[in-house]
Amino acid sequence: MARQEPLVRAASAVRTVVEQGADDGYAGLEISGDRVLLWWKGAPPPAVTDTARAAGVAVEVRAAEHSREELRAAADRLWRSSGVEHGGQLQAVKIISDGRGLEAAVRPGRKSPLAPLPELGVPVDVVEQEPPTPTSRCDDGVPWYGGLAIRPSGEWGGACGGNENLRYTCTGGFGVHIGSTEYLLTAGHCATVGETLLDGAGQYIGEATLRHAEHDLVLVRTDAADRIWDGVPGVSDFTKPVVGWVWTFPGQSLCYSGATSGANCGYTVVKDEYTKFCYEGRCWSDLIAAKRKGRFSVAGGDSGGPVFSLINNSAWIQAAGTVTGTLQQTDLLGNKTEWVIFQDFGTATRDWPGLDTINYLDPM
Structure with missing residues (x-):
């Protein structure tokens, strides 16, 4: 991840300019080897090209067939006509980040x-896959760290770290703030507005006060901290400090930390974004997937856990998102591939303007 730090900073700088309105023709950003790929339909505006030139790394502009705005509009039409929420058979729809289609x-x-399928004016590739499985340390204290075991009051859940006296259903994400008010950010399917959240030992954390159900995000008002839990729950718990947040890009290396499976790394963000993603009647939008081969890790109880990038020789972390669920696949030869599905932190900042991480140090 150290090799990617300057690339992620460059891509984040470009994405920030795009988010500020220079987005006409923007399709996507990707980290590829020693450079950042910027996919654009037509010519990027000067604000974007100036930022790219000043980035300090190679930012290569490539032609896109369709802009992100065009693909999102097509994805919305496709979902309204054929998504499971509307009586159709589609379980998920993704935008390909290089602008080639859905x-x-x-x-x-x-x-x-x-x-x-309806005529959309963009290519649509239909694939077969099992629907996703939502994922749900053990005895924390004030101020609350990200990655801790949590549960709504009245729910019991599973034993955290093998201790039957410590129960949980989900994982806390990151300590955040809007102005001077602090919250714990976690997955929206872990709590509804008005519910009381407890830690694994049953200690009061706070009340869920703000929720964006479609983006699978919820904010729990509480006294939160600038660190997240790392290591194996109940076995080798330790913490790492949070130093800001980053947008996510295809090719980016990420980790996550869950109250069930602990900290796991080696996931690479894939080239597409789910505009819709459904499981047993619950549907979410604008989710990201990161892929790893070799073994399965994400498990029930990891929902809401922090997804992050490592910086400063892996001593610090930067927030990238919160876990929603997982897709796991084993081929005929027994080879395993896993995708961690998450909501990116950037989306949370759009949902709640002014939202930021509680930081150990000012972001670099």
């Missing part, structure tokens, strides 16, 4: 009888 997912065996 990918839509149906359950295994349902691709052939799929009803004709």
